[in-house]
Amino acid sequence: MFIDDDGIRLSASLEMPEGNPDKCPLFIVIHGFTSNKDRPHTLAACQAMRDAGFATLRADMYGHGESGGEFRNHTLFKWISNIMTLIDYARKLDFVTEIWLSGHSQGGLAAALVAGMEPDRISGLILRAPAFMIPDGARSGKMLGGSFDPENVPDLVPSIKNLTLSGNYLRVAQCIHVEDAINRFHGPVLILHGGEDNLVPISCSENAAKSYRNCELTVIPGESHSFEFHRDRMQDIIRRWLMSRS
16 A cells, blocks of 8 residues: 655555454564565564564555655655654554554664654654664765765765765754664663674663663674564564563
8 A cells, every 4th residue: 555645655565363253463674775575574573573463564655665765865854754754643543542663774764863853742752773863874975885075965875785865864864863762762672782793882772772661672693683583583672672561
């Protein structure tokens, strides 16, 4: 299905937990940079959420997957708008009792930002390898594997996978302060991070876990950024944490 965000069509998939209950909580699940809603580790995380009795709504963000917009023109502001649109959609679903957010990497950052903007509407968070270093990297002039003058942002920025970003991506990121969003959200938070993540430093998750008021951090030894090697362990952690809160 597609959900409209001010003229941008977001490709989304809504799945119910076993038994198709009349009422249940729902997770909105956000993928990472250059990824999409159908990556195996995202599907595995969603299955664990449904095992714990949650419906899942996973969506491709602006410029990614099957959604509208060009990759080079995406920014965190556009992703934030996408997620807020998904929340508005979810709030109109009759079966939804609570809305939770989850995101991987850049999606984890975006989910955390929206939770800070709508703390009255979001009941909890699950963040996997959240890329909280993006704003600091944009301000310092070191990110995406290269360097630039943060006072004179280039019009185009080389990215990974031979892709190119508009300089607006960096300009937006420079104006974001993750700590403000963290301070505004008081609900339960689970952060998962791979012990062998070579893209997002574990310190990002460690610092966030110390700053959130109600947060549990689990580092999975031997796991990568994309949770390639120990997905069963990831799923078990998600299931147990969610069930412990019911």
